[in-house]
Amino acid sequence: MSKIDKTRENVKITDLDEKSRKDLYNRFVDAGGEVIKENKKRGFTEFDREKQKQYRQRLEEHGKKKRTSPTTKTTDNRKKAQSGQEKKKITETQPSPSFIDRIITRWSIRLHLYFMRVADFSTIYFNPYFLSQLDHEYKSALLELQLEYLDIFSKSQKTGNAIIQKLDNLNPLYFELIDMAAGMFDRTMINDILEHSISMPDAPQRVSDLKRPLIELYRKLYIVYPYQQLIHSSLEKALELRIKIEKGKSSTYSAHRKRIKNSLYILYVKLFPRLHWLFCHYNNSIIDLSDPALAMVLNITDDERPGKREKYNPPTFNVPTATPSDQEDTAVEESPSEEEQDILPDNVTRGLQLMNRYSMEELRTKFDPKKQLEHISSDDKILFASLLFHVFDHIYSFILTTNKIKFETQFTPDGKIDYRSRLTD
Numbered sequence: 256m257s258k259i260d261k262t263r264e265n266v267k268i269t270d271l272d273e274k275s276r277k278d279l280y281n282r283f284v285d286a287g288g289e290v291i292k293e294n295k296k297r298g299f300t301e302f303d304r305e306k307q308k309q310y311r312q313r314l315e316e317h318g319k320k321k322r323t324s325p326t327t328k329t330t331d332n333r334k335k336a337q338s339g340q341e342k343k344k345i346t347e348t349q350p351s352p353s354f355i356d357r358i359i360t361r362w363s364i365r366l367h368l369y370f371m372r373v374a375d376f377s378t379i380y381f382n383p384y385f386l387s388q389l390d391h392e393y394k395s396a397l398l399e400l401q402l403e404y405l406d407i408f409s410k411s412q413k414t415g416n417a418i419i420q421k422l423d424n425l426n427p428l429y430f431e432l433i434d435m436a437a438g439m440f441d442r443t444m445i446n447d448i449l450e451h452s453i454s455m456p457d458a459p460q461r462v463s464d465l466k467r468p469l470i471e472l473y474r475k476l477y478i479v480y481p482y483q484q485l486i487h488s489s490l491e492k493a494l495e496l497r498i499k500i501e502k503g504k505s506s507t508y509s510a511h512r513k514r515i516k517n518s519l520y521i522l523y524v525k526l527f528p529r530l531h532w533l534f535c536h537y538n539n540s541i542i543d544l545s546d547p548a549l550a551m552v553l554n555i556t557d558d559e560r561p562g563k564r565e566k567y568n569p570p571t572f573n574v575p576t577a578t579p580s581d582q583e584d585t586a587v588e589e590s591p592s593e594e595e596q597d598i599l600p601d602n603v604t605r606g607l608q609l610m611n612r613y614s615m616e617e618l619r620t621k622f623d624p625k626k627q628l629e630h631i632s633s634d635d636k637i638l639f640a641s642l643l644f645h646v647f648d649h650i651y652s653f654i655l656t657t658n659k660i661k662f663e664t665q666f667t668p669d670g671k672i673d674y675r676s677r678l679t680d
Contacts, residue, residue: 360541367532378536380459385529386452394449396521397440399514404437406511407493412605418496422489423566429489431564432479436486439475439522442649444468466537473530474553476522480544482561483523490515610643618642622649 263269271279368374372384408415422429447468451460479486494508535541542549615633622645623629631638665672 357539361539363541364532364536368529368536371529371532373529373533374462374536378462381462381465383452383456386449386460388525390449390452392521393526394445396518396526397445399518401437401440403490403511403515404433407490407497412601414497414500417500418493421496422493425492427564427566428485428561429492431561432482432486433489433493435479435561436490439472439479441471441475444471448472462533462536469530469533470537470553473527473534474555476527476530477549477553478555478559479561480523480527483519487516487519609646613643613646615639615642618646622646 365376365378368378369376372382374381374385407418419430448465451458451464491512494511498508531544538552542552618639619626619628619633619642622642628638
């Protein structure tokens with residue numbers, strides 16, 4: 256209790272009437288007393304508060320003027336940007352779900368590659384088992400499909416064209432898929448993959464060194480991945496048509512059927528899943544095979560997908576006519592008949608078919624990627640012939656490297672004939 260309250264209790268002012276209170280007050284004032292009010296004590300503070308209000312109003316007006324100016328806007332934007340950067344730093348330092356997801360995906364990729372015997376657990380070096388399988392089983396499976404294609408369609412021109420026409424009458428997609436499956440084997444691509452393991456088998460091979468050729472091989476397999484069953488049925492139908500045309504026994508082609516089925520099984524059950532996880536490793540993310548974004552990552556266009564082929568029409572070839580000056584010189588001579596002009600040997604027609612299959616732009620992009628022959632005109636026949644030789648070497652050079660074809664030496668009265676040595680020469 257305060258002193259004033261104690262004095263009030265002692266005097267017992269609360270018990271007095273109003274008259275007695277007035278009498279006491281008058282006596283107190285007459286005796287020289289003075290009543291100090293609380294308002295007077297707080298007058299100085301009230302005066303300060305009013306000044307403070309005035310100062311605040313002035314400051315607020317000055318602040319409004321600054322906010323409208325462009326300099327204040329830039330400073331505010333800088334402050335906001337700094338605060339945003341600080342927030343980003345804080346969120347980056349804190350463990351987020353995306354960071355945890357990245358760790359989980361990385362570990363799952365490593366485990367898949369490790370248990371598939373593709374790479375070690377660190378995914379830095381390849382497993383030697385995977386490289387040996389590439390050199391033997393996977394390479395031979397790719398080569399078998401190309402050999403079957405050549406055996407069915409290129410061994411005899413007449414039977415090959417007849418099979419193509421009958422397949423196109425059923426569905427043009429059949430021959431297109433067979434052609435794309437045979438084109439999956441690329442000698443230069445396989446040599447790039449196996450060059451290090453063949454030349455230095457004891458030295459470990461880094462996973463990052465084979466990124467480009469392995470993604471190229473995976474891309475070729477992925478384009479026809481939805482049609483793997485249709486490829487098998489297309490080759491089966493091509494073999495059945497060949498039996499009907501050649502009037503052979505179906506038992507003689509049973510080995511071909513087994514090789515086709517085995518090759519497709521090796522490529523799409525053994526090789527393709529391993530290449531898919533390697534592709535996920537190269538992209539640091541797991542992409543499902545059914546995801547359409549996978550085709551976008553591989554840059555697969557609609558023109559590269561099967562389904563654009565039209566029915567086969569046998570090409571017609573025109574014999575080049577002589578110039579007017581030659582006609583004047585040879586006017587006396589008898590010109591050959593029209594029937595003799597139209598008839599061409601089979602090897603010439605086959606060669607013209609192969610030449611018309613390729614355009615100069617395709618040959619330049621494939622065999623002159625560095626554009627070293629850019630200064631030579633596209634009409635130059637020597638350039639066209641050299642590029643066609645590159646095509647021949649690209650397609651048929653496996654005859655000299657594969658162990659599937661056996662060359663038997665022939666003994667004649669003139670001596671021994673070794674066909675392998677003749678081909679290499």
